[in-house]
Every structure is written in structure tokens, then in C-alpha cells.
Amino acid sequence: MATSGAPHMRRRIAALSLAWWRFTRTDAAIHHARTMGTCANCVVYDASGNLEDTQEPIHEMMTDDVVHARLLAAPVNPADVNAVQGKYPSAPTPPAVGGLEGLFEITKVTNATRGWSVGDKAIAINSTHGTWRTHGTFASQGALVKVHPETDVAFGATLKVTFATAHTMLRKYFLETCERYKGSVVVTGANSHVGRATLQLCSAWGIRTFGTARDDREDWKELQQELTELGGGTDMCTVVPSGSLRDARRASSYPPAVLCVDGVGGDAAREAIAILADSGTHVVYGGMSRKPVTVGAGSLIFRDVSVRGFWMTRWYKEANFSEVQAMVDDLVHLHREGHLVAGAVVRRPLCAESVREGMASPPRGTKLLLVPQCD
Amino acid sequence: MATSGAPHMRRRIAALSLAWWRFTRTDAAIHHARTMGTCANCVVYDASGNLEDTQEPIHEMMTDDVVHARLLAAPVNPADVNAVQGKYPSAPTPPAVGGLEGLFEITKVTNATRGWSVGDKAIAINSTHGTWRTHGTFASQGALVKVHPETDVAFGATLKVTFATAHTMLRKYFLETCERYKGSVVVTGANSHVGRATLQLCSAWGIRTFGTARDDREDWKELQQELTELGGGTDMCTVVPSGSLRDARRASSYPPAVLCVDGVGGDAAREAIAILADSGTHVVYGGMSRKPVTVGAGSLIFRDVSVRGFWMTRWYKEANFSEVQAMVDDLVHLHREGHLVAGAVVRRPLCAESVREGMASPPRGTKLLLVPQCD
Structure with a gap:
């Protein structure tokens, strides 16, 4: 002013x-x-x-x-x-x-x-x-x-922004690196568009997910149920309010959480990093909380957690056309098979x-x- | 109590x-x-x-x-x-x-x-x-x-802790990945033992370094000069007080800062991450400040900065004996050539x-x- x-x-x-x-x-x-x-x-x-x-x-x-x-x-x-x-x-x-x-x-x-x-x-x-x-x-x-x-x-x-971001992140940081490990994935801001796409893709690929979202809303129960269904139902997907992830991880028999797909930052990132398994990766694609990601030296050094960023635009710049075509084809195929809406x-x-x-x-x-x- | x-x-x-x-x-x-x-x-x-x-x-x-x-x-x-x-x-x-x-x-x-x-x-x-x-x-x-x-x-x-940590970190995150890039290295807590070892190794390998250390001490000028010499002299190494790294980077003609070797965390990490080039790596091996590493979503997403940890003990567990012998031989060789004291x-x-x-x-x-x- x-x-x-x-x-x-x-x-x-x-x-x-x-x-x-x-x-x-x-x-x-x-x-x-x-x-x-x-x-x-x-x-x-x-x-x-x-x-x-x-x-x-x-x-x-x-x-x-x-x-x-x-x-x-x-x-x-x-x-x-x-x-x-x-x-x-x-x-x-x-x-x-x-x-x-x-x-x-x-x-x-x-x-x-x-x-x-x-x-x-x-x-x-x-x-x-x-x-x-x-x-x-x-x-x-x-x-x-x-x-x-x-x-x-x-x-x-x-498709080009929302679904491609989820697809490429999961491929790069899970399918291409962790397949043998058979771990689970954490999704912060699971109610966001990329969050929902991630839950659906994990469900399609048989990957178990922990989703978190803020529960300061009247329709929390409906949201929780909707997201759980997107993630493949209660055997495949656990959706909890922000702040409850550690308890959910403790109570769960899911395999180690090897990847977090984070569009939030701040507290959501902190609690996700806390439950990541050794050598787990925290990938940030957005910062909805407008707060940075904070990670302790001990998690980095002794647990070998790494913090990365993902920008779909960079991927498009670096990929060749056939890679883009293959990614789009796969997404449309999954969509037509009913896995992605x-x-x-x-x-x-x-x-x-x-x-x-x-x-x-x-x-x-x-x-x-x-x-x-x-x- | x-x-x-x-x-x-x-x-x-x-x-x-x-x-x-x-x-x-x-x-x-x-x-x-x-x-x-x-x-x-x-x-x-x-x-x-x-x-x-x-x-x-x-x-x-x-x-x-x-x-x-x-x-x-x-x-x-x-x-x-x-x-x-x-x-x-x-x-x-x-x-x-x-x-x-x-x-x-x-x-x-x-x-x-x-x-x-x-x-x-x-x-x-x-x-x-x-x-x-x-x-x-x-x-x-x-x-x-x-x-x-x-x-x-x-x-x-x-050798086994201090020099090996500097040697293995630089090899893994610079020599094996950035050689073509010919970048420079940032060293926080440059006055620490690993910091000094890093400056010496970079000097031996022809890598330019930015070193930072706290200047709340009477012998700052002597320390600055000593560290600069360890890093190969003023053409190869710039040592500045914590908080002055951005200005030092601006005033310098060194190649892009592609790696930060960080034993401090907190503010020192923040200012080092701010000057890292696109796709630069921030590697944490210690947390002397007892404060976590904080990184903005924008740096992770748009600048592709990644934050990693390094633990020498993990490397020893995973390496085979001949790799350990080769690393020790190289360090002793550099020491006997006068590059490392x-x-x-x-x-x-x-x-x-x-x-x-x-x-x-x-x-x-x-x-x-x-x-x-x-x-």
C-alpha cells in the first residue's frame, strides 16, 4: 500500500x-x-x-x-x-x-x-x-x-499435469528403484488432484498407500471414505487426518514406507519423513502449506532419507517424444480399464x-x- | 533433576x-x-x-x-x-x-x-x-x-573417520557424478576436521571451494587465512563468515556450486542451499548447530536441489574390502604427496x-x- x-x-x-x-x-x-x-x-x-x-x-x-x-x-x-x-x-x-x-x-x-x-x-x-x-x-x-x-x-x-505428475513421480522414485523392495507409499495432501491420482495409480499397480489430509472440515468422514476407495479399499489404503500418521503406521502391517509423495511441506512433510523407512525418499511436487520442508540431520545421516523435488515441466523438457507418448498411452490405458477417473x-x-x-x-x-x- | x-x-x-x-x-x-x-x-x-x-x-x-x-x-x-x-x-x-x-x-x-x-x-x-x-x-x-x-x-x-568421510562424500557426490560439470563445492563448518579435509582434497583434485565458518572468535583472520591456504590459496578457495556466502558467490567467478558438504545444518545449510546451482546436491554428514536442515519447495521443485545424508559407517558396511583398501591407499598417497596433513x-x-x-x-x-x- x-x-x-x-x-x-x-x-x-x-x-x-x-x-x-x-x-x-x-x-x-x-x-x-x-x-x-x-x-x-x-x-x-x-x-x-x-x-x-x-x-x-x-x-x-x-x-x-x-x-x-x-x-x-x-x-x-x-x-x-x-x-x-x-x-x-x-x-x-x-x-x-x-x-x-x-x-x-x-x-x-x-x-x-x-x-x-x-x-x-x-x-x-x-x-x-x-x-x-x-x-x-x-x-x-x-x-x-x-x-x-x-x-x-x-x-x-x-492428464498432462495432474495424472502425468503422479505417474512419472511414482515411476521414477518407486517402480524404477524400489520394485524389489515392495514398499508402501505415503501421500500428503491426499485430497489434492495429484494426491488422488497417486492413490489411484498405486491401487492400479498394487502398491499400498498411507494418505493424509486435514480433517478440519465437516465432510471429513465422506472424504476419508472416498480417498480410501480411490486407494483400493481398506486393505490397500489407510487415510488419516494430518498428525495421525505415526500411529497409523504403527497400527499397520503395510510394508515399509519407502516413498512419500508430498504436495504440502511443513508439518505434513515432517510427519511423513518421520515414518519413512531407511533409505526412503521424500519427493516434493508442491508446497500447499507455503512452509518449507524440514529434516533432521539424524534422519539424513543415519536413516539415509533423501529429500528431492519433482517438476513435471522439467521432465517434459528432458524427455523425448516417444517417452511422452508412452506415458500418455499408459495413463489413457489405465483410464479406459477403469483404474483412473x-x-x-x-x-x-x-x-x-x-x-x-x-x-x-x-x-x-x-x-x-x-x-x-x-x- | x-x-x-x-x-x-x-x-x-x-x-x-x-x-x-x-x-x-x-x-x-x-x-x-x-x-x-x-x-x-x-x-x-x-x-x-x-x-x-x-x-x-x-x-x-x-x-x-x-x-x-x-x-x-x-x-x-x-x-x-x-x-x-x-x-x-x-x-x-x-x-x-x-x-x-x-x-x-x-x-x-x-x-x-x-x-x-x-x-x-x-x-x-x-x-x-x-x-x-x-x-x-x-x-x-x-x-x-x-x-x-x-x-x-x-x-x-x-584417516578412517575424518579423511575417509571427506574423500568418500566428494567421490560419490562430485567426482562420480559432476566431473563433466566442473563445478565448485561449498563447505559449511569449514574449520571442522572434515571441513578441513574437504578443502584439502578439493585443492588436490583442482576443485574450487567456498568455505564458511562462524567468525565470532578473535583469531578469525588467522583462521580464514589458514583455511584458504588449505583450500589451495585465494584463486582456489574463498572462506567467508557464516551469513556472507551469497555475496561471496555473487562476487566470484568460480563455476556453479554443484555440491555442499554440510556438517552444520540450520542457518548454514539454508544459505548454502540458496547458492546451489540447478540440480545441486546438499549432503549432510553432521549437525553441529543441532538444528535441522530447512529447504523450500521451490528450491526442490524448480531448481531440482536434493538433500541427502552421508554416513561413513554405512559406507564401510556396504563396501567390500578392496574398495576400502583403495580409498585408504589413495588418502595415504595424497598425504605422502603433501596434499593432506x-x-x-x-x-x-x-x-x-x-x-x-x-x-x-x-x-x-x-x-x-x-x-x-x-x-
């Missing part, structure tokens, strides 16, 4: 910058595109975090190395909100179209566009593209990953107002899904 | 236990051994942490699979103190002879004891043997590692009183070295 005029100036510069960005899309081009009916409605953010609806012409010229696609749905993830607020490390320089993931349907191909047909469904995996757009032109190789046409829209639209979503029209509303009062326990109003 | 009689009872039980342990060494055997002149003087601790001088007969019967040896020197390390206090995870069940390392000289072999000659120098590597003893009988294979006969006594006596030591007679004194007022910046009074 008492700061100098700097924020004001920043806002003005950002507004000018946005105006300039829109100008470069040329009114002539947008007019032409509108006339031809091939203009994308987009939600754009500027350097001050202002959100605006804008339009972007779709390239009319089709070449063999691009496909056209229309959006089916794109979520508003915490990472998207951070990007809008200028707090996400790998977000494109604003002004930029928001959205790091989305499910699209292919609308236009050439005879030479190998591998794609009109009507195919695909996930955008190039995170700098901006998925809050009704339409987009994508490179035909490397920008989209095809998914089964019967993939549920909410599942497909939230999308979390609860709230559908809203694709516009700046929807995003603003979602950011101001995020829908508890649900994910905001932006869907085009008309196609 | 206000607790019940439990500690008193524990002391009584411990005293009885110690008496029983000594009784099992049989007075007759000790009398015989004394008569034959082959009785070891030992420092023993019981379950209450009481220290006592005692005597233990040396087996007269020589077999082909044992050698006899006399102690040249054994240090009192922090881990030894923890063992006496019942706080060290891998210490033998008390009552037990204290001491986890020591330099010995071979005094008796048989014709068939392969590889050993009278006069050889060797380090005891079986940590449950107890090195606070004037004499010992060792398995001829696997219990002792031979060192060059001209190895400095203080260096040889402190022992830290400051204070020599005291091998007796319970010396250990008690050292534990009550540990000699600042020096290591207590127990030496037999007469041989």
Missing part, C-alpha cells in the same frame, strides 16, 4: 505492452480471419497479471507440417495461476495466452500430414503454446500427443472472467475446466 | 552389567596374561555412559588367521562421544571398549599369516572392535588395512580420565588423540 509509484508504472507499461502485442496480430489479419471464420478466442495475461479476452487469427495456409485443432477443454491449474501472477519459472514472457495443458480435436489436416486425421483427439504438450484458446495451429510432429477418441474430456484435459471439475466458459473468478475463489476440491462456449 | 528413580536404577544395572562383563574376562585369565605380559589396557563404557579403565587378556594362542597389534594412537571423535552417551546407532552393546578408529602396529604374526609382517602399520576398520586399547588381536583378513610405514601417526589415526591434535594418555576430560571440555579446533603411556 505504501510503496512508490512502481506498481502503477508497471501496470501502465504492461498495458502498453499488451496493446502492442495485440496490434502485431494486425487488425487487418483479424478482420480477414473473422470474415473467413477462423479466428481463435484466447485468454491473455500481461506482465501485471491482468487477464483479457482477445482474438488471434488462425493461419489459413496449411502446410504438411501443421494441423489445425479446436479446444475441447483446458483446466486452470495452480501452475497456470502462478504463471499469470508472474511466479512460474518456465512460463512464456507476457503478454501470452494462458494455460499449460488442454485437450484438442483435430479439425484440419493435409494429405501429407502423417499420422493425423480429422476428429483425432490430442493433448497439447508444448507448455509455452498457451491452451486457453478455442483454436490452434500445431506442428504436426512433437506438439500434440494423440489419445484414444473415447478418452473422457475431463480426464484428457487434466478424472477428479471433480467445474465447467466454465473459456473467457477471462472465468479465470478471474476461479483465481479469486478457487473451487474447493474441484478443478476449473474452461470450455469453448460455441464451436 | 525431578525425574523418578529410573536413571539411578539404570546406573545400578549398568554398573552390575559392567562388573559382570569384567568378571567374564576372568581374573585368572587376566592374572595369567599379566604374568605373561600380554594384557591390554582398555577404556570401557557402560550403558549409563560411565567410563572405566579395565584390562583384557590377549589370546596367547596364535592361529594363522589372526595377528597381534599394539596401538599407536586412537582419537576421540564426536561419534565416539555419541557412542559412549548411547546415541550412536551402530555402536556395540555396552559394556564395550570405546573408540571407532585407531592406528596400530603389527607385533606378532605366524609364518602362515599372509600379507603381514611385524612392524607393519595398519588401521582398524571393524568399527565394533573398540580401538581404545593398548593391544588387540585382529583377524588377519578384513579387519585391518595396511598403510605405508611412514604414514604420520596423527594422520593415520584420523592431519588436523591439530592434543595427545593424552590412553585412559578413562583422558576421555572424560575431553568430553567435558572438548579442545576447540583440535582432536583428542589417545596414546598408550608405555609400550
Whole structure:
């Protein structure tokens, strides 16, 4: 409140910058595109975090190395909100179209566009593209990953961030390293979207889980039951209030807890680390408590516990396309086999107002899904 | 002060236990051994942490699979103190002879004891043997590692804990993983014995180091200069007071800090983690500040920093003998080439009183070295 005029100036510069960005899309081009009916409605953010609806012409010229696609749905993830607020490390320089993931349907191909047909469904995996757009032109190789046409829209639209994070973390820190050990997994913030995805994947793979969540809510019993079922039922999954993990571990006959998948930090991380077995790994993918992870020297030295971080965006940058395709294929397969279901979503029209509303009062326990109003 | 009689009872039980342990060494055997002149003087601790001088007969019967040896020197390390206090995870069940390392000289072999000659120098590597003893009988294979006969006594006596810890940590977390990266190393508590060993090893291997230590001491300037020289001089090593690491990093042209070797925890760990490069590793081998290591979710997720622990005892348990021999050979070689010198030591007679004194007022910046009074 008492700061100098700097924020004001920043806002003005950002507004000018946005105006300039829109100008470069040329009114002539947008007019032409509108006339031809091939203009994308987009939600754009500027350097001050202002959100605006804008339009972007779709390239009319089709070449063999691009496909056209229309959006089916794109979520508003915490990472998207951070990007809008200028707090996400790998977000494109604003002004930029928001959205790091989305499910699209292919609308236009050439005879030479190998591998794609009109009507195919695909996930955008190039995170700098901006998925809050009704339409987009994508490179035909490397920008989209095809998914089964019967993939549920909410599942497909939230696969690249939520389910992929759980899948890749578990593969990297459990399946590829601990398989012989046959241990169990601890999930903090088990009611989060990644938490739920982790419980479901562990259940699908026969891994027992301890889930924790805050019980300062009226519907705790229902939540506990719902999460337990996602984790495979009471023989496979134990869900307890934060602070009760040590007792739950003592009372349980589950194998040693070799991995904690932590999206919370703070106290939740501390109690999870306390029950990790020797040489267990604590992997942090989020910090919902906004508190750091604290670990005693004794746990590190004598119990060989290690604390790691996991960032799905880094994985996408480092993976080759076939690895991404294999991961997506596996998730869609598990989804179609009934092992994975999308979390609860709230559908809203694709516009700046929807995003603003979602950011101001995020829908508890649900994910905001932006869907085009008309196609 | 206000607790019940439990500690008193524990002391009584411990005293009885110690008496029983000594009784099992049989007075007759000790009398015989004394008569034959082959009785070891030992420092023993019981379950209450009481220290006592005692005597233990040396087996007269020589077999082909044992050698006899006399102690040249054994240090009192922090881990030894923890063992006496019942706080060290891998210490033998008390009552037990204290001491986890020591330099010995071979005094008796048989014709068939392969590889050993009278006069050889060797380090005891079986940590449950107890090195606070004037004499010992060792398995001829696997219990002792031979060192060059001209190895400095203080260096040889402190090799197995101090120098081996620095050597193995650097090898595991730098040489074997970061060699191509050519990064620099951060050393917290650089004035500690492991800190000094790390600076010297990095200098020998051409690795640049940032060292930090508390400057709340009159001789800070001398300490800073001494540590800088251990690290290879001002081109190779920057030593700054705790709290100044970030500025030192900014002002420096050293390559990215890819590893922190941390024996302190708390604030020192926090500031070291802040300057680690992406995918850097923070390895904790001690917790001198008695405060945990705290790391933000952002450092873990977006910068891919990992926090690990290192326990030399675990390495010894998991390594095979040739790996241990190779590590010792390399350290002795570096020592004989002038790259490694022992830290400051204070020599005291091998007796319970010396250990008690050292534990009550540990000699600042020096290591207590127990030496037999007469041989």
C-alpha cells in the first residue's frame, strides 16, 4: 500500500505492452480471419497479471507440417495461476495466452500430414503454446500427443499435469528403484488432484498407500471414505487426518514406507519423513502449506532419507517424444480399464472472467475446466 | 533433576552389567596374561555412559588367521562421544571398549599369516572392535588395512573417520557424478576436521571451494587465512563468515556450486542451499548447530536441489574390502604427496580420565588423540 509509484508504472507499461502485442496480430489479419471464420478466442495475461479476452487469427495456409485443432477443454491449474501472477519459472514472457495443458480435436489436416486425421483427439504438450484458446495451429510432429477418441474430456484435459505428475513421480522414485523392495507409499495432501491420482495409480499397480489430509472440515468422514476407495479399499489404503500418521503406521502391517509423495511441506512433510523407512525418499511436487520442508540431520545421516523435488515441466523438457507418448498411452490405458477417473471439475466458459473468478475463489476440491462456449 | 528413580536404577544395572562383563574376562585369565605380559589396557563404557579403565587378556594362542597389534594412537571423535552417551546407532552393546578408529602396529604374526609382517602399520576398520586399547588381536583378513610405514601417526589415526568421510562424500557426490560439470563445492563448518579435509582434497583434485565458518572468535583472520591456504590459496578457495556466502558467490567467478558438504545444518545449510546451482546436491554428514536442515519447495521443485545424508559407517558396511583398501591407499598417497596433513591434535594418555576430560571440555579446533603411556 505504501510503496512508490512502481506498481502503477508497471501496470501502465504492461498495458502498453499488451496493446502492442495485440496490434502485431494486425487488425487487418483479424478482420480477414473473422470474415473467413477462423479466428481463435484466447485468454491473455500481461506482465501485471491482468487477464483479457482477445482474438488471434488462425493461419489459413496449411502446410504438411501443421494441423489445425479446436479446444475441447483446458483446466486452470495452480501452475497456470502462478504463471499469470508472474511466479512460474518456465512460463512464456507476457503478454501470452494462458494455460499449460488442454485437450484438442483435430479439425484440419493435409494429405501429407502423417499420422493425423480429422476428429483425432490430442493433448497439447508444448507448455509455452498457451491452451486457453478455442483454436490452434500445431506442428504436426512433437506438439500434440494423440489419445484414444473415447478418452473422457475431463480426464484428457487434466492428464498432462495432474495424472502425468503422479505417474512419472511414482515411476521414477518407486517402480524404477524400489520394485524389489515392495514398499508402501505415503501421500500428503491426499485430497489434492495429484494426491488422488497417486492413490489411484498405486491401487492400479498394487502398491499400498498411507494418505493424509486435514480433517478440519465437516465432510471429513465422506472424504476419508472416498480417498480410501480411490486407494483400493481398506486393505490397500489407510487415510488419516494430518498428525495421525505415526500411529497409523504403527497400527499397520503395510510394508515399509519407502516413498512419500508430498504436495504440502511443513508439518505434513515432517510427519511423513518421520515414518519413512531407511533409505526412503521424500519427493516434493508442491508446497500447499507455503512452509518449507524440514529434516533432521539424524534422519539424513543415519536413516539415509533423501529429500528431492519433482517438476513435471522439467521432465517434459528432458524427455523425448516417444517417452511422452508412452506415458500418455499408459495413463489413457489405465483410464479406459477403469483404474483412473478424472477428479471433480467445474465447467466454465473459456473467457477471462472465468479465470478471474476461479483465481479469486478457487473451487474447493474441484478443478476449473474452461470450455469453448460455441464451436 | 525431578525425574523418578529410573536413571539411578539404570546406573545400578549398568554398573552390575559392567562388573559382570569384567568378571567374564576372568581374573585368572587376566592374572595369567599379566604374568605373561600380554594384557591390554582398555577404556570401557557402560550403558549409563560411565567410563572405566579395565584390562583384557590377549589370546596367547596364535592361529594363522589372526595377528597381534599394539596401538599407536586412537582419537576421540564426536561419534565416539555419541557412542559412549548411547546415541550412536551402530555402536556395540555396552559394556564395550570405546573408540571407532585407531592406528596400530603389527607385533606378532605366524609364518602362515599372509600379507603381514611385524612392524607393519595398519588401521582398524571393524568399527565394533573398540580401538581404545593398548593391544588387540585382529583377524588377519578384513579387519585391518595396511598403510605405508611412514604414514604420520596423527594422520593415520584420523584417516578412517575424518579423511575417509571427506574423500568418500566428494567421490560419490562430485567426482562420480559432476566431473563433466566442473563445478565448485561449498563447505559449511569449514574449520571442522572434515571441513578441513574437504578443502584439502578439493585443492588436490583442482576443485574450487567456498568455505564458511562462524567468525565470532578473535583469531578469525588467522583462521580464514589458514583455511584458504588449505583450500589451495585465494584463486582456489574463498572462506567467508557464516551469513556472507551469497555475496561471496555473487562476487566470484568460480563455476556453479554443484555440491555442499554440510556438517552444520540450520542457518548454514539454508544459505548454502540458496547458492546451489540447478540440480545441486546438499549432503549432510553432521549437525553441529543441532538444528535441522530447512529447504523450500521451490528450491526442490524448480531448481531440482536434493538433500541427502552421508554416513561413513554405512559406507564401510556396504563396501567390500578392496574398495576400502583403495580409498585408504589413495588418502595415504595424497598425504605422502603433501596434499593432506592431519588436523591439530592434543595427545593424552590412553585412559578413562583422558576421555572424560575431553568430553567435558572438548579442545576447540583440535582432536583428542589417545596414546598408550608405555609400550
